[in-house]
Amino acid sequence: MSLLEIKNLHASVNGNEILRGINLTVNAGEVHAIMGPNGSGKSTLAGVLAGREAYTVTDGQVLYKGNNLFDMVPEERAREGLFLAFQYPVEIPGVNNSYFLKESLNAIRKHKGLEQLDAIDFLALIKQKVKIVEMDESFLNRPVNEGFSGGEKKRNEIFHMAVLEPMLSILDETDSGLDIDALRIVSEGVNKLRSKENATIIVTHYQRLLNYIIPDVVHVMKDGRLVKSGGKELALELEDRGYDWVHEEAGQTV
Amino acid sequence: MNNETNTIEEFAAQEYKYGFVTDIEADSAPPGLNEDIIRLISSKKQEPVWLLEWRLKAFQHWQTMEEPHWQNIKYPPIDYQAIVYYSAPKQKPQLKDLSQVDPELLKTYDKLGIPLREQEWLAGVAVDAVFDSVSVATTFKEKLKELGIIFGSFSDAVHEHPDLVKKYLGSVVPANDNYFAALNSAVFSDGSFCFIPKGVRCPMELSTYFRINASSTGQFERTLIVAEEGAQVSYLEGCTAPMRDKNQLHAAVVELVALDNAKIKYSTVQNWYPGDKEGRGGIYNFVTKRGKCAGVNSKISWTQVETGSAITWKYPSVLLIGDSSVGEFYSVAVVNNYQQADTGTKMIHIGKNTKSTIVSKGISAGHGQNSYRGLVEMKKGAVNARNYSQCDSLLLGDKCGAHTFPYIEVKNTSAKAEHEATTSKIGDDQIFYCKQRGLSAEDAVNLIVNGFCKEVFRELPMEFAVEAQKLLGVSLEGSVG
Ligand SMILES: Nc1ncnc2c1ncn2[C@@H]1O[C@H](COP(=O)(O)OP(=O)(O)OP(=O)(O)O)[C@@H](O)[C@H]1O
Ligand SMILES: [Mg+2]
Numbered sequence: 001m002s003l004l005e006i007k008n009l010h011a012s013v014n015g016n017e018i019l020r021g022i023n024l025t026v027n028a029g030e031v032h033a034i035m036g037p038n039g040s041g042k043s044t045l046a047g048v049l050a051g052r053e054a055y056t057v058t059d060g061q062v063l064y065k066g067n068n069l070f071d072m073v074p075e076e077r078a079r080e081g082l083f084l085a086f087q088y089p090v091e092i093p094g095v096n097n098s099y100f101l102k103e104s105l106n107a108i109r110k111h112k113g114l115e116q117l118d119a120i121d122f123l124a125l126i127k128q129k130v131k132i133v134e135m136d137e138s139f140l141n142r143p144v145n146e147g148f149s150g151g152e153k154k155r156n157e158i159f160h161m162a163v164l165e166p167m168l169s170i171l172d173e174t175d176s177g178l179d180i181d182a183l184r185i186v187s188e189g190v191n192k193l194r195s196k197e198n199a200t201i202i203v204t205h206y207q208r209l210l211n212y213i214i215p216d217v218v219h220v221m222k223d224g225r226l227v228k229s230g231g232k233e234l235a236l237e238l239e240d241r242g243y244d245w246v247h248e249e250a251g252q253t254v
Numbered sequence: 255m256n257n258e259t260n261t262i263e264e265f266a267a268q269e270y271k272y273g274f275v276t277d278i279e280a281d282s283a284p285p286g287l288n289e290d291i292i293r294l295i296s297s298k299k300q301e302p303v304w305l306l307e308w309r310l311k312a313f314q315h316w317q318t319m320e321e322p323h324w325q326n327i328k329y330p331p332i333d334y335q336a337i338v339y340y341s342a343p344k345q346k347p348q349l350k351d352l353s354q355v356d357p358e359l360l361k362t363y364d365k366l367g368i369p370l371r372e373q374e375w376l377a378g379v380a381v382d383a384v385f386d387s388v389s390v391a392t393t394f395k396e397k398l399k400e401l402g403i404i405f406g407s408f409s410d411a412v413h414e415h416p417d418l419v420k421k422y423l424g425s426v427v428p429a430n431d432n433y434f435a436a437l438n439s440a441v442f443s444d445g446s447f448c449f450i451p452k453g454v455r456c457p458m459e460l461s462t463y464f465r466i467n468a469s470s471t472g473q474f475e476r477t478l479i480v481a482e483e484g485a486q487v488s489y490l491e492g493c494t495a496p497m498r499d500k501n502q503l504h505a506a507v508v509e510l511v512a513l514d515n516a517k518i519k520y521s522t523v524q525n526w527y528p529g530d531k532e533g534r535g536g537i538y539n540f541v542t543k544r545g546k547c548a549g550v551n552s553k554i555s556w557t558q559v560e561t562g563s564a565i566t567w568k569y570p571s572v573l574l575i576g577d578s579s580v581g582e583f584y585s586v587a588v589v590n591n592y593q594q595a596d597t598g599t600k601m602i603h604i605g606k607n608t609k610s611t612i613v614s615k616g617i618s619a620g621h622g623q624n625s626y627r628g629l630v631e632m633k634k635g636a637v638n639a640r641n642y643s644q645c646d647s648l649l650l651g652d653k654c655g656a657h658t659f660p661y662i663e664v665k666n667t668s669a670k671a672e673h674e675a676t677t678s679k680i681g682d683d684q685i686f687y688c689k690q691r692g693l694s695a696e697d698a699v700n701l702i703v704n705g706f707c708k709e710v711f712r713e714l715p716m717e718f719a720v721e722a723q724k725l726l727g728v729s730l731e732g733s734v735g
Contacts, residue, residue: 050690053682074689083690090687094705103701104691111692143705160691 001066003028003168003199004049009060011048017058018044020224026168029196033210033235034203036221037243042203043087045221046170050084051077064168079111081167085157085174087203092144097156098126100144101163108164129162133189150177158186162193169193170201175209187212207239220246283340289313292440295340299409299444302416312429312439319433325596326625326657327565329538332503339441339474398456404449405460408476411447418449422480426509426546426573434505435542438474442507445476450485450516459715461490475506481516483549488519490718502527504563506541514549514576519557521714523722526562528593528729536564536593543570544600547579547608555582556599557713559722561729564593569627571600574608574639581610584710586722588729589622589654598628598659603636603669612643615707618654619730625657632669639669647677648706650699650730700727 004026011019018041026032034042048055049062051074062069064082072080092100106116117125130137133155145153154174161169171190175183190200190213202213210218210232218234219226220243228234228246238246283294292313296306321332398405404415411419429439450456481487491508504526510518520543529536539562545554556570572581583599601610616624630641647656662671680702688698704711704723711719 050686052686074686075692075694078690078692086687086690090681090683092684092687092702092705094708095701100691100701103693103697104688107692107694107697164691 002026002063003065005061005063007061007063009045009048009062010058011044011055012058013044013054013056018055018224019048021060022224022226024219024226026199026201028167028199030216031194031200031202031213033215033218033232034201034221034226035205035218035235035238040221041224042221043172044224046084046087046172046201046203049077049170050074050082075107076111079108081108081165081198083161083164083166083169085154085161085169085171087172087176089145089148089153089157091146091148093146095144096140097142097144098123098140101126101160104160105163126163130159132162132192133159134185135159151179151182154178155182155186158189162189165193165198167198168201169198170203172203173205174202175204175206183209184212207235210235222246282338285338286335287313287337287339287441291339295441295443298340299412301412304420305412308424308429309440309442312436313441315430316433316436316440319430319436321433325567326623326627326659327567327594327596329565329594332538334437337503340443401454401457402451403454403456404447406447408442408445408447408478411449411478415447415449418480419447419478422478422509422511423476424509426511426544427507427542432542434540435507438476438505438507438542442474442476445478445506447477448479448487448489450479450481450487452482453484454482455485456487459488459490461492473502473504473506475504477506477508478511479509479518479520480511481513481518481552483514484516485513486517488521488715490521490523490715492523492525492718492721502537504537504539504541506543508541508543508570510545510554512545512547512549512552512554512576512579515551516549517553517555518545519555520545520570521718522556522558522560523714523718523725524558524560524562524566525725525729527564528562528591529564531591537562539563539566539568541568543568544573545571545581546573547576547581547605549579550576550605551578551580552576553580553582555580555584555713557582557584557710558586558597559707559710559714559725560585560587560595560597561725563595566593566595566597568597569599569629571602572610573602573604574610574636575604576608577605578607578609579605580608582713583610583612583614583628584713585614586617586707586710586726587615587624587626588617588726589619589624590729591620591622593620593622595623596625596627598626600629601631601641603630603632603639603641606635606637606639608636608639610639610641612641612645613709614643614645615710616645616647616656617650617703617706617726617730618647618656619650620654622654623657624655625659627659627661629661629663630671630673631662632664632666632671634665636666637668639666641671643671643673645673645675646706647675648703649677649679696727699730703730 002025006022006024009019009022010017022045036042048057057070102122109116126140135155145156148156154177157174178186187209215232218230218232220228283291289310292309296309427435430436448460479489510520512518526537526539547554554572560566570583574581581601587595587597589595599612612628614626616626618624626645628643632639645658649656656677658675660673664671684702685695685698688701703726711722714722
């Protein structure tokens with residue numbers, strides 16, 4: 001059974017169809033990259049998978065761990081291990097970052113029937129995890145994303161991912177806004193979190209990221225469809241030639 | 255999925271958690287208000303003549319006054335002749351320990367989650383439990399007595415320390431101060447009295463749990479706290495009330511007096527019955543709370559978390575008379591469904607170098623209307639007086655309202671007042687972000703709201719802060735889908 005199976009997915013916003021028949025299968029252990037021009041629907045796909053209310057699914061099916069994803073409310077998807085690193089992480093004033101994560105982790109643990117972590121165990125855990133993304137501990141006690149720089153917000157998303165240990169992570173342009181060192185550190189962090197059991201979908205505009213996180217498959221999204229797929233060389237070719245030359249391959253599925 | 259739906263339904267069905275009526279026989283006066291009723295109250299309580307005269311004078315004043323209507327709140331006319339002004343649970347007058355307390359009453363406290371016994375033995379909190387206007391249990395009295403601290407019911411204080419009561423009663427809130435204060439002065443039933451002598455720091459938080467019970471009984475509590483030179487005390491007031499279908503008037507008066515270098519911290523978690531989802535029933539909470547920083551370097555700090563009542567109308571204030579005295583007001587006011595709150599503070603700077611801080615957090619949900627009304631006044635003699643005010647409003651949904659009415663009067667050129675105000679909404683993107691991290695909508699709202707209130711909650715004593723957070727969660731249940 002595949003971790004994620006998307007079949008002929010159509011979705012619209014305010015009556016405008018954005019996703020027009022997405023087909024994608026992601027197995028445990030894999031890393032998929034999705035590239036494509038601005039406005040092609042990459043964030044929309046991520047949002048539909050995570051359960052953002054603004055989108056209406058008009059056709060198609062998504063199976064997550066063999067179950068209908070759309071039967072689950074957003075928080076349930078999260079508790080079942082679906083994680084979205086936001087393109088624009090949201091600020092929550094006054095709410096301590098580590099407190100937020102503790103509530104989050106315990107909600108997930110409760111769902112899994114695991115016992116709640118107390119403050120002491122949790123602190124020990126996050127002190128380990130914060131090292132994975134080489135984030136300063138001072139960020140633990142600041143309000144969630146409030147006043148964080150663009151790059152710091154992105155790094156914080158991967159820190160959340162490290163703590164929550166999701167099955168399927170969708171990283172929406174996590175690389176944009178990261179400086180050269182941060183890009184390397186965050187990528188290495190993501191690599192450390194890779195395992196046979198989990199999978200990652202990386203949305204990016206830059207081949208550079210894929211030098212660090214080597215994808216198994218690269219997809220090109222255009223006008224709400226995945227029009228081409230290939231190995232990691234495809235990213236290089238795209239960087240070279242842009243998107244204009246890519247045309248939909250008939251019956252494209254992966 | 256099913257689990258999720260169930261939890262939300264349970265939450266929604268939960269409504270007012272503390273809604274139940276205790277079955278205790280009450281000894282009540284007939285409804286209505288006249289001099290005879292006041293004489294009855296006074297004689298039931300075996301009061302000295304001077305107090306009866308004080309009450310009667312207040313009543314005469316009240317008759318010449320008109321109910322104020324300048325607040326940003328709406329309610330049907332109150333029939334003062336339909337209210338019962340005296341009701342006491344039947345019991346022996348003197349109680350030495352809890353075994354003498356009516357077991358029905360103890361059960362009520364258990365339901366509220368505030369077992370007296372536990373409070374007494376575990377928490378180290380002395381509890382003066384006010385039940386239907388008459389104190390029925392006072393604990394830790396002996397221990398406090400050793401330090402010279404007087405803490406107990408107002409009625410006891412009238413008998414045991416008449417000079418102190420006479421000296422300070424009405425010294426901060428005069429009997430003719432305002433309509434509801436005058437009414438309270440005429441008919442007050444009981445309340446708490448607290449006196450901390452010179453140089454003594456009260457070693458424990460003092461607390462009183464208020465509770466309205468007998469049907470249609472107006473509550474007219476009277477609290478008086480005096481901290482002599484260098485004394486310090488932290489006082490907690492918290493309340494929950496049973497479900498009922500008739501509006502109930504609650505017009506309390508709280509007076510605080512701080513002499514030289516004294517500090518009084520007064521914290522309130524108010525959770526009177528707010529009415530049903532359509533706004534029926536619920537308590538009218540019209541309270542006069544005022545502190546007097548009479549001495550130099552004295553400090554009075556009000557912290558309040560207001561989640562209950564159909565209507566809340568209160569402005570805990572500080573008169574900053576002593577030089578370098580400090581007044582603080584930290585407030586969280588929540589309105590949901592059809593609740594209305596018009597609350598804020600008055601900081602009256604009279605002495606030199608006086609300082610005041612106001613932090614007000616208003617949360618509106620449903621059709622709730624929340625108004626902050628504050629007055630900062632710097633009198634002529636208030637050289638170098640300083641005020642900082644911050645009023646933040648948080649809106650949940652688009653049918654509720656937040657209003658801010660700050661009044662600043664500065665009559666001294668060296669004095670400065672600073673005012674900041676913000677209004678924000680809980681964003682769908684914030685809720686979604688929380689959900690994406692596994693939190694339910696309710697938890698998300700709780701988290702965001704508690705973050706918003708942080709500056710106020712950290713002023714509360716620890717265990718009270720936890721209670722306040724829970725209360726906020728219960729108050730806002732069902733406000734976001
Ligand atoms: N709420 C909305 N209302 C109207 N149009 C929307 C809305 N949300 C998204 N869209 C449109 O859907 C299209 C796809 O947007 P999406 O954010 O998925 O693109 P993207 O591939 O992630 O682009 P980028 O590379 O710039 O991040 C865009 O044309 C966008 O304007
Ligand atoms: Mg995008």
